[in-house]
Amino acid sequence: SQQGEEDPQALSIQEGENATMNCSYKTSINNLQWYRQNSGRGLVHLILIRSNEREKHSGRLRVTLDTSKKSSSLLITASRAADTASYFCATDVGGGFKTIFGAGTRLFVKA
Amino acid sequence: DGGITQSPKYLFRKEGQNVTLSCEQNLNHDAMYWYRQDPGQGLRLIYYSQIVNDFQKGDIAEGYSVSREKKESFPLTVTSAQKNPTAFYLCASSILAGGSHGEQFFGPGTRLTVL
Numbered sequence: 001s002q003q004g005e006e007d008p009q010a011l012s013i014q015e016g017e018n019a020t021m022n023c024s025y026k027t028s029i030n031n032l033q034w035y036r037q038n039s040g041r042g043l044v045h046l047i048l049i050r051s052n053e054r055e056k057h058s059g060r061l062r063v064t065l066d067t068s069k070k071s072s073s074l075l076i077t078a079s080r081a082a083d084t085a086s087y088f089c090a091t092d093v094g095g096g097f098k099t100i101f102g103a104g105t106r107l108f109v110k111a
Numbered sequence: 112d113g114g115i116t117q118s119p120k121y122l123f124r125k126e127g128q129n130v131t132l133s134c135e136q137n138l139n140h141d142a143m144y145w146y147r148q149d150p151g152q153g154l155r156l157i158y159y160s161q162i163v164n165d166f167q168k169g170d171i172a173e174g175y176s177v178s179r180e181k182k183e184s185f186p187l188t189v190t191s192a193q194k195n196p197t198a199f200y201l202c203a204s205s206i207l208a209g210g211s212h213g214e215q216f217f218g219p220g221t222r223l224t225v226l
Contacts, residue, residue, distance in 0.1 A: 004153075031213065042201055042217035043154075088153055092213075098169070099215065101146075101154040 004032075004089045004102030012108045019076040021105040023089030024069075030092040032065055034074050037086045037104070046074075046087075081111040114138070117202050117218035124189070124196070124225050132187045132221045134202035141207045143185035144215065147171060148199040157200075160185055161207055189223065197225045 007022045023032070031050045035043040049056045049065045049072065056063045062075040076083055086104040093100060115136040124130045136143065142161050146154040156169030160179040174193025179185055185204075189196045199222050203215040 033214065035215075040199075040220070040222075042219045043203075043215075044217070045214040048213055090215075098156065098159070099144075100156075103151075103153040 004091050004100055006087070006089055006102045006105040008105060009103070010106040010108070012110065013079060015079060015081055015109055015111050017079055019079050019083070019107055019109070021074045021087050021107070023072045023074070023102055025072075025089075025091045025100075026070065027091075027093055029067075032063075032072050033090045033092070033099070034061075034063060034072075035088045035090060035101075037088065039085075043088065076107075079107075079109045081109050083107060084109045115202060115204055115216050115218040117200075117221050119221060120219065122221055122223045124223060126225060127191045129188055129190050130223065132189070132200055132202075132223070134185045134187065134218060136183055136185075136204045136216070136218075138204055138216060139182070140204035140216070141182070142205045143179070144203045144205075145169075145175070145177065145185070145187045146201045146203065148201060148220075154201060157187065196223055198223060 004023050004025045033048045034046040037043045047058050047063050049063050060077045065072045086106050088101050088104045090099045090101045118133045144159040145157040148154050155171050157175050158177040160166035163182050166177050166179050176188045199220050201220045202218040205215045
């Protein structure tokens with residue numbers, strides 16, 4: 001079974017709205033990362049949050065981490081059509097040499 | 112320009128053939144990875160390598176083989192033993208620091224289709 005599972009599987013919003021994606025995981029982690037993938041391309045790293053951090057910001061991105069609930073959320077504020085992509089959470093687990101990716105949330109931002 | 116490259120972008124294979132996917136990085140990263148992605152799915156780890164001449168199996172290594180003879184290169188061979196090889200293959204690299212890796216840099220991927 002997946003270590004990281006994103007919710008929702010798909011999300012459709014209007015340009016200018018905020019988009020929130022959630023990630024849940026099962027085991028203890030060293031850090032959690034969010035990646036973005038445009039259709040048919042490689043993944044691009046967005047942000048990394050360590051297990052001892054609770055919140056992190058990068059431009060229009062805000063990531064939170066709740067280790068007691070084993071969950072994280074990614075908020076994209078003031079979304080743009082160019083934000084249309086799949087977003088994956090990835091957890092760095094036990095020993096740190098293996099990163100486990102979730103199945104992703106497909107975000108569609110309508111202009 | 113620094114980065115990670117994969118070739119070819121598209122690859123067609125007949126059943127029973129072995130094929131090798133190329134992955135090269137000039138980021139001076141120690142760690143390299145191969146992932147498989149099926150439609151609408153996340154990434155599954157095939158193999159990873161932390162250092163030259165050493166590599167470890169990931170979750171779905173059966174039917175695949177790798178080598179790490181040079182720091183910058185990590186080719187993946189899809190053998191005829193891999194029963195369902197049609198997929199999108201992604202290579203990545205990262206710095207190893209303190210026994211953990213952080214951000215992974217991904218190549219553009221190779222789409223393999225078995226005819």
